[in-house]
């Protein structure tokens with residue numbers, strides 16, 4: 001899946017949040033393969049270092065939590081010092097545990113909105129001074145933003161907020177030639193299903209099998225399939241595309 005020719009992001013500076021695993025890591029790697037320099041951020045230093053070793057070259061790591069404004073300030077201070085500007089921002093870090101309405105706690109609700117809504121909002125706001133010559137911002141929403149998935153209401157609402165950030169920011173940033181799109185993954189084969197849903201490995205396997213029955217393509221997606229879509233939105237190949245939501249979901253939300 002990594003047989004690419006040509007470099008559509010040659011010389012670009014890209015920031016990827018949640019870059020230490022799953023979709024963020026696969027996308028950061030793809031950005032570098034396409035010629036970009038990436039700065040990845042995530043909460044755990046050890047995982048970030050492992051991610052950087054996997055990406056191999058043209059990668060900088062900054063430990064931080066996107067829901068903490070001082071961490072975002074530190075992230076962008078490093079970007080400014082090292083590169084001076086940003087061309088591409090992939091605001092991808094997200095959190096979400098399955099929590100039915102009847103039993104969800106305030107802590108669950110707050111954590112979901114702190115990372116997915118507040119985190120994305122300020123990840124983008126604080127990056128703006130570093131966009132000097134147009135650019136592309138991609139926000140990770142989710143197929144859940146248009147589906148009524150039981151147990152996902154707070155998560156789905158937070159991802160609908162992300163989708164709507166892209167709409168409003170498309171208008172707010174058009175005069176700076178910054179395109180803003182969201183991207184909605186369906187169920188993707190990343191550690192998230194186990195690590196953020198609180199499911200055991202067996203429960204996660206069963207949940208994945210259940211999801212698969214609802215996906216026209218009959219399987220979970222691979223992080224690299226998301227990376228391909230995000231690299232397209234990041235590059236000039238999508239120069240006339242802004243404000244959209246690109247579903248990469250095996251057809252799950254489309255039928």
Ligand code: NAD
Nearest residue numbers: 018020021022023042065066093094142185187188190192
């Ligand atoms: P993952 O668990 O593999 O990766 C999530 C990344 O986000 C990790 O690097 C983690 O450290 C980081 N992260 C989480 N909270 C953070 C915070 N507060 N600050 C900084 N970094 C933080 O998960 P993934 O599946 O790759 O998820 C990436 C994005 O895709 C998330 O926004 C998720 O909601 C979204 N998504 C995933 C799926 C799926 O099926 N995997 C489906 C739809 C949407």
